[in-house]
Amino acid sequence: MTNLKRSTCPIANVLDLVGDRWSLLIVRDMLLHNKHRYGDFLAADEGITTNILADRLKRLEQYGIIEKTPYQHNPVRHDYHLTEKGRNLKPMMMEMVDWGLKYIPGAGPR
Amino acid sequence: MTNLKRSTCPIANVLDLVGDRWSLLIVRDMLLHNKHRYGDFLAADEGITTNILADRLKRLEQYGIIEKTPYQHNPVRHDYHLTEKGRNLKPMMMEMVDWGLKYIPGAGPR
């Protein structure tokens, strides 16, 4: 995954930020499943591994899609929350849900 | 990119099909730019390479998102078109455009 802008096309730009197999699943967990902690994301059905999760959280934060706030010190622990930018991914994700439910056999709630 | 279903979550399922940096750009070219031939896709701004393009066309066809029809024989040449399944990705892609235009500086038409 690159950080460079490939073009000025907004679709390409969006794919540069979240066009991988994991980022939007983390957003989904925060947006639809009220999950906000590292262990919550690790426990999702898809089984993301720790190195990928840590990397994606870092990237999403850099992109301004999520932000972290400490809820405990020594050792420090964070809650991860969507920013407004992140929350506004919801319409796009709901269209993904609609399309998936309609066209992918076996896709379904929970 | 894997072919396996990671879960029954429709968002994860969609990402399994088109959650990479190139597939949706090919769909975009067909859907919004009236491009239907191999060379058209190669000429897009983002500069996809031939091996990736050939692979993605194959996958999108397997997934029933596009289909190819010959427009010439000896040597055989194809037009690539979206199926109904592929065309119905439009609402999702329009949401991507809206979000990209709103939140990614420098994103813009053409």
Place this chain on the structure above:
DNA sequence: CGGGATCCGTCTTGATACTG
């Protein structure tokens, strides 16, 4: 000549072990 396959170096992914 244009579609697309192949080869190869590099970067990314994903599993697992490890650290605080």
Place this chain on the structure above:
DNA sequence: CAGTATCAAGACGGATCCCG
């Protein structure tokens, strides 16, 4: 339990080759 280090396996990207 959150996050890092390590390393093998695979995907990517570039160049070139092949075939009609």
